[in-house]
Amino acid sequence: MSKWNTRYTLIQRAQNSPDNDTWEEFVSSYKKFIFYMLNQMQVPQNLIDDLAQEILLNLWSKLSLYAKEKGKFRSWLTRVIRNSATDSLKKEQRYNKRQENASEVLELLENISESDFEKIIDREWRSYMVEITLDSLESQLSETAIEVFKLSLKQLPTEEIAAQMNITTGSVYTLKNRVKEKFSRRLKQLVRELEF
Amino acid sequence: MSNILEEQISDEKIALSDLYDDVFSDESDVAEPSSLDYLSSQKDRYEIEDEIGHGGAKKIIRVYDTRARRYLAMAIPRSKSGSSDHNSFIHESWLTAQLDHPNIIKIHEVGVNKDHLPFFTMDLKNGHSLEQILKCLANKDAEYIERFPLTKLLDFFIKICDAISYAHSINILHLDLKPANIQIGQYGEVVVCDWGLAKIIGGRKSLNLNRDMLELDLVEDESPLIMGTPGYMAPEQVAGQAPTPLTDVYGLSAILYHLVTLTPTINTEGCTQALEHTAVGKIQAANELADISDGLSSIIMKGLRVDPKERYQSVLALQNDLSKYLQGYVTKAEDPSVIKEALFFYRRNKMICLQACFFVFLIVASTMGFIASLQQSWKSEQEARIQAEESALKRKQALDLYLKEKAQGAEVKNNFADVLLWNYQIYNSKNFTENPETMLLNALKGLEYKLEQNPNDSSSQMRMALTLFILQRYEQVPKFMGSQTELKIIEGALKYAADFQYSKGHKNVPLPVFISVIKGLREFGYSSVATAYRAIAYDIKTRDNFDNYEQVIEEALKLWNDHWENMVFDYNREAQSLRIKGKNFLNLGIYDQFGQIPLLQYIPIQHLDISDTDFEDLHYLAGSQIETLDIRHTKVKDLSPLLKLPELRRIILTQVQFPQEALETLPKTIELNFSK
Numbered sequence: 053m054s055k056w057n058t059r060y061t062l063i064q065r066a067q068n069s070p071d072n073d074t075w076e077e078f079v080s081s082y083k084k085f086i087f088y089m090l091n092q093m094q095v096p097q098n099l100i101d102d103l104a105q106e107i108l109l110n111l112w113s114k115l116s117l118y119a120k121e122k123g124k125f126r127s128w129l130t131r132v133i134r135n136s137a138t139d140s141l142k143k144e145q146r147y148n149k150r151q152e153n154a155s156e157v158l159e160l161l162e163n164i165s166e167s168d169f170e171k172i173i174d175r176e177w178r179s180y181m182v183e184i185t186l187d188s189l190e191s192q193l194s195e196t197a198i199e200v201f202k203l204s205l206k207q208l209p210t211e212e213i214a215a216q217m218n219i220t221t222g223s224v225y226t227l228k229n230r231v232k233e234k235f236s237r238r239l240k241q242l243v244r245e246l247e248f
Numbered sequence: 249m250s251n252i253l254e255e256q257i258s259d260e261k262i263a264l265s266d267l268y269d270d271v272f273s274d275e276s277d278v279a280e281p282s283s284l285d286y287l288s289s290q291k292d293r294y295e296i297e298d299e300i301g302h303g304g305a306k307k308i309i310r311v312y313d314t315r316a317r318r319y320l321a322m323a324i325p326r327s328k329s330g331s332s333d334h335n336s337f338i339h340e341s342w343l344t345a346q347l348d349h350p351n352i353i354k355i356h357e358v359g360v361n362k363d364h365l366p367f368f369t370m371d372l373k374n375g376h377s378l379e380q381i382l383k384c385l386a387n388k389d390a391e392y393i394e395r396f397p398l399t400k401l402l403d404f405f406i407k408i409c410d411a412i413s414y415a416h417s418i419n420i421l422h423l424d425l426k427p428a429n430i431q432i433g434q435y436g437e438v439v440v441c442d443w444g445l446a447k448i449i450g451g452r453k454s455l456n457l458n459r460d461m462l463e464l465d466l467v468e469d470e471s472p473l474i475m476g477t478p479g480y481m482a483p484e485q486v487a488g489q490a491p492t493p494l495t496d497v498y499g500l501s502a503i504l505y506h507l508v509t510l511t512p513t514i515n516t517e518g519c520t521q522a523l524e525h526t527a528v529g530k531i532q533a534a535n536e537l538a539d540i541s542d543g544l545s546s547i548i549m550k551g552l553r554v555d556p557k558e559r560y561q562s563v564l565a566l567q568n569d570l571s572k573y574l575q576g577y578v579t580k581a582e583d584p585s586v587i588k589e590a591l592f593f594y595r596r597n598k599m600i601c602l603q604a605c606f607f608v609f610l611i612v613a614s615t616m617g618f619i620a621s622l623q624q625s626w627k628s629e630q631e632a633r634i635q636a637e638e639s640a641l642k643r644k645q646a647l648d649l650y651l652k653e654k655a656q657g658a659e660v661k662n663n664f665a666d667v668l669l670w671n672y673q674i675y676n677s678k679n680f681t682e683n684p685e686t687m688l689l690n691a692l693k694g695l696e697y698k699l700e701q702n703p704n705d706s707s708s709q710m711r712m713a714l715t716l717f718i719l720q721r722y723e724q725v726p727k728f729m730g731s732q733t734e735l736k737i738i739e740g741a742l743k744y745a746a747d748f749q750y751s752k753g754h755k756n757v758p759l760p761v762f763i764s765v766i767k768g769l770r771e772f773g774y775s776s777v778a779t780a781y782r783a784i785a786y787d788i789k790t791r792d793n794f795d796n797y798e799q800v801i802e803e804a805l806k807l808w809n810d811h812w813e814n815m816v817f818d819y820n821r822e823a824q825s826l827r828i829k830g831k832n833f834l835n836l837g838i839y840d841q842f843g844q845i846p847l848l849q850y851i852p853i854q855h856l857d858i859s860d861t862d863f864e865d866l867h868y869l870a871g872s873q874i875e876t877l878d879i880r881h882t883k884v885k886d887l888s889p890l891l892k893l894p895e896l897r898r899i900i901l902t903q904v905q906f907p908q909e910a911l912e913t914l915p916k917t918i919e920l921n922f923s924k
Binding site for chain 1: 252253257262263267269271272280
């Protein structure tokens with residue numbers, strides 16, 4: 053824990069000393085989520101690369117303007133994605149009328165309320181954070197421990213998990229709680245790092 | 249795929265984002281517990297899991313060490329009686345704790361538990377005991393046979409020896425060595441366990457004060473009880489004598505025996521009988537039970553001798569011999585030679601070579617002996633039988649000697665020279681007449697090798713001198729001449745040869761030199777026939793030009809007919825006729841215990857007059873071009889050899905000499921001239 057207390061988070065570093073290394077780290081942290089979102093929104097493939105780049109640059113340039121008091125990270129992320137996507141799709145429609153997909157997405161984006169869009173982003177971001185947390189634990193814990201935890205997330209009864217994993221219910225209980233504990237800790241740490 | 253902006257939210261997504269909220273709903277940010285807190289919170293160090301084994305006085309339990317956070321094996325006494333009874337248990341733990349070796353079980357903690365019972369913890373080993381492995385091998389379990397070939401088992405054994413050798417070096421004896429006390433880990437780690445009967449022996453300089461104090465505490469009253477495991481305990485343990493390191497040598501050898509034969513040394517029903525067998529050393533030889541070399545068998549059996557003085561005198565000695573056996577034994581760089589190549593071939597294919605050599609040789613030798621005895625006449629048959637018996641005895645002695653030497657030193661090199669010499673015994677083999685040159689050259693190599701090892705061996709020198717003599721390298725012989733009586737025979741012949749000037753280094757010396765050498769042998773007397781026979785046999789097989797060879801034949805006949813009176817040997821080259829006369833003339837060629845060599849085939853001869861002699865055996869005419877034969881007043885009885893003389897046209901004989909039936913067997917092309 054102390055490790056994270058004495059270290060500046062990625063966001064803090066981006067605000068205070070925006071150098072090349074920080075940029076790389078910034079890109080690798082958010083790129084995956086932004087690509088995922090754009091794909092899920094069915095933005096045409098030929099636009100995704102440029103659009104993602106634009107969103108990342110937007111986020112980066114506005115980091116210094118951002119202050120914690122102004123609002124939650126996720127509402128801010130919602131605005132940047134929505135505005136960048138709308139602009140880019142409009143531009144695309146203007147130059148290339150035949151892009152049917154683009155106009156469909158644009159229509160959806162314009163019709164959805166700010167709060168609804170934020171809800172979607174919010175939900176997707178949270179499950180994204182849970183997933184990367186699980187990924188990072190998976191590389192460090194035994195397969196059995198992770199599997200027990202995942203099964204417990206699916207609300208499977210302890211006895212069933214024990215039978216399925218061929219271990220005692222006591223072990224399931226212990227593993228489940230210990231992994232959950234570790235998971236919470238790791239998730240909080242990642243949130244501290246990536247949200248602002 | 250539907251667009252995320254209009255789709256229904258999946259349950260999985262909800263579950264994941266709920267989990268996120270769940271984590272953050274708990275606002276209290278508890279600090280991660282420190283490891284020091286964890287460590288200090290553990291009250292009971294060991295959590296008992298399950299019993300994994302028990303011995304006579306103790307049981308072994310799998311425990312979880314909550315402080316070091318690992319599983320260990322814990323030993324505790326089985327009985328819960330008074331504390332004095334636990335002395336031997338505690339002593340065992342102290343003693344085992346002295347041992348620091350990768351192949352010996354490690355003790356982690358010695359202590360007293362809540363029930364006031366002593367305990368000690370040690371490594372927990374996965375895998376099997378050697379006993380289980382041997383049992384599966386004996387039951388021909390295919391998986392085990394593949395996993396544990398003999399070489400692997402012998403590797404294990406070498407490691408066991410390492411451990412015991414180390415223990416002996418710090419004066420600790422195990423005294424209960426048996427496969428059940430050897431653990432083999434999953435990856436082939438070998439661990440010697442259960443030092444319950446181990447003892448410290450004295451007589452060593454102090455290591456430190458603490459060790460001296462320990463030894464004082466371990467001194468026990470002499471126990472009259474016999475302790476050990478029947479089948480693995482040494483005879484002296486059965487007899488209740490004080491154990492020594494040689495007691496462990498016995499135990500190790502008993503393990504080796506079991507490894508190799510998959511049978512314990514003693515396999516009786518009752519314990520009493522087992523102890524009786526141990527005491528008198530009634531153990532079946534290892535090579536009778538398993539297909540192993542005699543060398544390995546004798547290494548095993550040497551360690552199992554009843555008298556400790558006859559065993560290997562240390563574990564190291566046993567181990568060294570076994571290692572030598574396992575590696576073969578050719579290290580020195582040699583001059584490039586056939587021997588070197590043969591040796592290296594032998595080294596690469598040790599087992600197969602030795603066995604093949606032996607069996608091929610035994611088969612060839614006995615077949616030869618059989619054929620030779622069939623071919624000889626009834627008279628020499630008797631001789632051959634005696635000779636065969638003698639040579640069988642010699643062969644057996646040589647074989648025994650060879651086996652003994654092989655077993656004792658694994659000196660493969662030396663043995664190879666012996667094998668070479670044995671296979672090419674120039675004076676004791678029928679093969680010589682067939683191929684004298686090969687025999688001589690191989691014997692020469694064997695002898696060169698022998699003398700290189702042991703330059704002053706007079707027997708090898710003598711054989712060397714004779715071999716060189718027969719090879720007609722007369723100028724090289726003097727180097728090896730000693731005072732042996734066998735060499736007196738060739739002294740005269742060598743002097744004659746030295747009188748000649750001729751170019752050396754050929755297969756054959758010029759004929760006049762050879763003639764005078766045979767003359768020299770002849771002048772020594774009849775006891776030189778064996779050497780002369782071989783000299784002539786070599787000469788006729790290697791010489792290119794037989795001009796004037798009748799002079800050699802004349803000398804040879806004089807030697808082989810040593811009571812020949814009024815001798816006449818009259819050869820006319822132009823007429824191609826030979827006339828031999830004289831009393832007591834018998835052999836028209838040379839012979840030896842293994843056969844005869846007819847000589848007339850080497851000179852052009854059409855007319856042979858051998859009348860008025862004691863000549864008897866017409867086989868001597870074999871290969872000759874004789875047209876006219878005069879055999880009046882000889883002792884010839886059997887005319888059948890004449891059928892093999894294609895040029896024969898006329899026989900001169902007396903009227904009464906042969907019965908009519910005998911004469912009728914001759915072809916009609918042969919004219920019979922009867923005369924007085």
